[in-house]
Amino acid sequence: MSIEIRRVEGKRDRKQFIRFAWDIYRKDERLNRYWVPPVISDYMKTLDTARYPLYDHADLALFTAWKNGQMAGTIAAIENRRHNEVHQDKVGFWGFFECIDDQKVADALFDAASAWLRTKGLNAMRGPVSPSMNDQCGMLVKGFDSAPVFLMLYNPEYYNRLVVNYGHSTGQELLAWYIDQKKIDIGRLRKIAAHVQKREQLTIRTIRMNDFQNEVEKIRDIYNKAWEKNWGFVPMTDKEFDHMAKSLKPIAKEHFIYFVEDRDGRTIGFSLTLPDMNIPLKHVNGNPLTPWGLFKFWWYGRNISAFRTITMGVLPEYRNKGIDSMLNVHIADYGGRFGLFSSEMSWVLKSNEAMSKLAKVIGGIPYKEYVIYEKSI
Structure with a gap:
């Protein structure tokens, strides 16, 4: 053999x-x-x-x-x-x-x-x-009984055994938080967000799709600054970020991308949420651009009921001020009005206590876990 x-x-x-x-x-x-x-x-x-x-x-x-x-x-x-x-x-x-x-x-x-x-x-x-x-x-280690959301991975359970038996150990653990929009105490969240907005003299708005390139530059600037100290983070080059933005633009929804600005109009935070495109992608067998694939993608994508918050970023000087509450209340409000009643916040480092606390505040449950493995060679 x-x-x-x-x-x-x-x-x-x-x-x-x-x-x-x-x-x-x-x-x-x-x-x-x-x-x-x-x-x-x-x-x-x-x-x-x-x-x-x-x-x-x-x-x-x-x-x-x-x-x-x-x-x-x-x-x-x-x-x-x-x-x-x-x-x-x-x-x-x-x-x-x-x-x-x-x-x-x-x-x-x-x-x-x-x-x-x-x-x-x-x-x-x-x-x-x-x-x-x-x-x-990340390799899935918990949560095998549900499908992955958009841009998240799925794998057989035995993969972890194969990896560990080769001599790998756990490098970092990642969490995916499930949030049932119907169970969010939206009234309480609105009060918190309004208090933060008034105290810090902030405003919040959706992305301007007709000024997409400039908006992307604002996201890139905050993203690279906000995530600078995170484990394993490497700032994206302009070319990488532009490529990512171009690939996501066709599925981006205006009311799922928010910017927070200070009293001088400077952007100090953002959130990026996308519909769970895995729902229609499940049915096209890897080929959404064929005539039949396009039809099935449209058909199964008509009533997407879930979404994924991929990232939030706040400038370092505005951390721990509750800016995330402003972003979350707008995401939840919009989702509730348009039939998007479940969401995933992922991925989050298991060691990131601040983000875990945020997820719990809005009723999140850590329903999937992933591991990034390491081994000396």
Whole structure:
């Protein structure tokens, strides 16, 4: 029972690399119930080192494992030079991990990734990070009985065993908070928000879609400043941020992106919430742009009833002043008026007590947990 590792080369190999996930999830009734197939065209761009802006300061190697002539697993190895410059370490990353339930296959994949990372002078590996901390990351360890929301990952439970048995330990734990909009004490939240707004002399508004580029620059400035001290955070380059904004613009809703401004009109905070596009994506099998895929995407997307708050950012000098209450009350108010009655706040570092406290105040329940693993190499 030989195991062969192959390096992915070219567009055809990349597509085969992506399509392997279908072999894992479609063949298992329970997994297939919750798994949302990735958009193949998006993953093709993300893994294209000539197109995706991350690779201006990162290198990528893709590997597939073959057992008895059949593909049995995939992994990506990533050297993010910008990360190592910011954090003054020598950490490499792995991601896009999919594998049959076979420790020898998993070991061969991790061996290939770690060997490649060592050639880059790195001494540790961390993952899953697919392909950066500003993209999808974390392996699901709790909450397997519900589907992932937009841009969050799902995986079989046994993946964690494969990772730990290879010698990984927990690097960081991440939480996803479920919020039932019907159970929020909206009256109390409105009073808190009004008090904060008056005390700090602030105003709040929605994004101006007709001035999208300037609005994106405001978000980028606050995002990079607000998250600067967070574990593993690497400021996005202008090119990376613009790419992300362009990709999200078609699904962005005006009343789900808010800005808080001080009395001088300076933007001091923002929140980014998106409809849970995984609801229609579940039904298009990774191909939303075919004629049939477009119809199904439209059909199942007509009545999206959930959303995800991806990020909030407040300038450091305005932290711990209750600005988040202003943002949350507007999100909850709008969602309640338009039939969006559940939301997820994710991801949040388990060690981030301030954000956990905020989530609890609005009735959040930590219903999913993820782990980013680490191992010396």
